[in-house]
Amino acid sequence: MPRAGLSHDAVVRLALEVVDDGGARGYADLTLAKVAAKAGVAAPSLYKHVGSLADLRREVALIAVREVTAAATSATVGRAGSDALRALATSWRTYAHAHPGRYGATQVGPDPEDPADAGLREAAAESVQVIGAVLHGFGLPDERLIDAIRAVRAGFHGFVVLELGGGFRMREDVDQSFAVLLDMLVAGVTALAARDTAPAAPDTVLDHDTAGSHR
Amino acid sequence: MPRAGLSHDAVVRLALEVVDDGGARGYADLTLAKVAAKAGVAAPSLYKHVGSLADLRREVALIAVREVTAAATSATVGRAGSDALRALATSWRTYAHAHPGRYGATQVGPDPEDPADAGLREAAAESVQVIGAVLHGFGLPDERLIDAIRAVRAGFHGFVVLELGGGFRMREDVDQSFAVLLDMLVAGVTALAARDTAPAAPDTVLDHDTAGSHR
DNA sequence: GCTGCAAAGCTACGCCCATTAGCCAACCGG
DNA sequence: CCGGTTGGCTAATGGGCGTAGCTTTGCAGC
Structure with missing residues (x-):
C-alpha cells in the first residue's frame, strides 16, 4: 500500500489545478x-490534510485574491494617474483571462461574521487598497475616494464577470x-477630482448634484 | 392520501419563494x-410538474430576467438621454435590492449551445436591447453603441454584484x-458620442485613441 | 351512480458527494 | 529493531438528484 505523499500544500495545489481545468466554472465546480x-x-x-471542502475553497480563494492583488501591484508600481489606472485595469482583466477559474474564486464575498474568513477579508481589503492607492494620485477629496474606488471596482469586475460568463455575445471587439x-x-x-477640488468650475462634465439622490 | 394540488406554475411559484427567502444566495441554494x-x-x-432541477432553475432565471427588463422598460418609457439612463440605472439597482435572490438568477449566462437555453438567451438579448434603446438616444455612431452598452452593463452589474455580495464594507453611503x-x-x-460625432472637438474629455489598444 | 383511466401522489432505489469513524500499514526517531 | 505518529484505507451516514413502478385520486362519459 504505497503512500501518495500528500501534504496540505500539495492538496491545495491540486485543488488549484482542478479549478484551472474547469474554466470559468472551475471554482464553482470544485469538489x-x-x-x-x-x-x-x-x-x-x-x-488528513484539509479540514473540509469549505476550508479548501477558502484557501483557493485566498490565493486567487492575493494573486490579483500582486498582479495589480506590480503593474502599477512606478506609474501614477491615468497611466496607473490603465495599467491596473489591464492587469486585472489579464489575470481573469489567464485564470478564469481562480477569478471566479474571488467573486465570493467573505462572510463578515465568520472568523475563518478573516484572512480572506484582509486579502480583499488589500486588493481594494491597491485601487485606492492608484486613485489617490488623482487628488480626490477623501469623501470622494471611496466612491471612485467603488466605481472602478464595479467597472472592472462587472466587465470581467460579463465577459467570462459569456455575456458579450456579439463578435465585436471586446478589447475595444x-x-x-x-x-x-x-x-x-x-x-470627479476636478469638480470637488474646484467646485466653481463652470464647464465640469459632472456638474450634477449627486447629493440629491441620498436615501 | 390527499392531493397537494400542484401544477407546473405552482411549483415555479414555490421555487421563486425559496429563491426570495434565501437572500442573495437564494438562487444558488435553490434545491x-x-x-x-x-x-x-x-x-x-x-x-410530475417539472423536468429537472435545471429546468426549474432555467424557468426562475427566465422570470427574473424578464422582470428586470420590464422594470427597466417601464422606468425609461417617455424619457430620453441622460434622464433615461439615470432612470434605467435606478430601476436596475432597485430591482436587485427588492429581489436579491432573483437578481442572482440573472447572473448565470445562458449556454450559447444548449437549445433549452434559447428562451433565456432571447430574454437576455431583450434586456440588452432596452439599454441599447436608451443609449441610442445619445446619438452614438453604430460602432460605439456596442461599446457603450457593454460599459453600462458592466457598471450596473458590477456595482450591484459587489453590493449584494457584501463587497462594500465601509459604511459610507452606497447610494452616493x-x-x-x-x-x-x-x-x-x-x-463618447461627442468624440466620434465631432472628431475635431478640442476639449473632449475622451481624446485618447482607444484604437491603439486593439489586440 | 358506476366504471375506467389519466394524473398526481407515494416508496424504494441508485448514484454522487461530503463527512465521520475506526482500522492498518508505512515511515521515522530513538 | 521497535514503537508511535501519520497517512492512507474501507465502511457507513446523510443529503441531494433522478428513475421506476405502485397506488390512489378524481374526473369523463356512460
Missing part, C-alpha cells in the same frame, strides 16, 4: 472527489469595449 | 428538496457611490 481523483487517493484521505469603459473611468475619476 | 418541503410533498413528486458611478457613465457616454 473534494475531483481533487482526490487527481491525487490518486480516496476522498476521505484528503481530510474595455478600452472605452476604461476611458470613461479615467475621465470620470479625473472629472 | 428541489426545499421546494418539495414548501409544497408539503415528497421530492420525487415534483417531477452609485450616483457617482452613474455620473461617470452618463458623462462617458455623452463624451
